[in-house]
Structure formats: C-alpha cells, structure tokens
Amino acid sequence: MTKQMQNAIEKAKRxxxxxxxxxxxxxxxxxxxxxxxxxxxxxxxGQRFGYCNCAAGSREVLCYHVxxxxxxxxxxxxxxxx
Ligand SMILES: [Zn+2]
Numbered sequence: 001m002t003k004q005m006q007n008a009i010e011k012a013k014r015x016x017x018x019x020x021x022x023x024x025x026x027x028x029x030x031x032x033x034x035x036x037x038x039x040x041x042x043x044x045x046g047q048r049f050g051y052c053n054c055a056a057g058s059r060e061v062l063c064y065h066v067x068x069x070x071x072x073x074x075x076x077x078x079x080x081x082x
Contacts, residue, residue: 004061004062005062005067007064008062008063008064008066008067009064009067011064012064012065012067012068012071015031015032015064015068016032017029017030017031017032017065017068018030019068019069019072021072021076022038023040025040025041025042025073026038026039026040026041027039027040027069027072027073029052029065029068029069031065037052037053037054037057037063037065038052038053039051039052039053039057039065039066039068039069040052041069041070041073048070048073050066050067050069050070051066052065052066052069
C-alpha cells in the first residue's frame with residue numbers, strides 16, 4: 001500500500017461522508033460541506049479500481065472519496081455474495 005493510499009484511507013475514517021448508491025458500481029459521496037462527488041468502480045485484472053470526479057481524482061490522485069465509497073461497495077458486494 002502506498003503512502004498516498006494510507007493517507008486517503010485515514011482521511012476517509014476521519015471525515016464523515018454520506019454515501020448514496022448511484023448505479024450498480026457507482027456512488028455519490030457527499031462531504032460534510034455538502035459537496036457531492038461521484039465515485040465509479042471497475043474491475044481490471046481481477047482488481048477493483050475506483051475513479052472519482054473531484055479535482056484530485058480527475059488528476060488520477062487517490063482522494064479519500066474512493067475509500068469511503070469502497071467500504072460501502074464492499075458491504076454491498078458481500079451481501080450479494082451470501
Ligand atoms: Zn474524490
């Protein structure tokens with residue numbers, strides 16, 4: 001895990017965001033300031049990748065919105081698997 005990923009995950013735990021399901025693998029993440037970002041997941045080579053449309057995400061920088069949505073995505077995928 002890279003330092004950047006660790007930082008993003010730590011921030012995801014600190015900042016309380018609301019997550020809404022937007023599509024089969026897409027989520028809307030609303031931060032405490034009320035700004036909404038769209039996070040989309042896709043599978044490549046059996047690994048999950050997340051893309052966010054915020055300023056950092058569009059520069060291919062991992063932002064904290066992706067791990068926030070990933071937690072919800074993992075929960076939903078687990079529910080479907082059982
Ligand atoms: Zn983002």
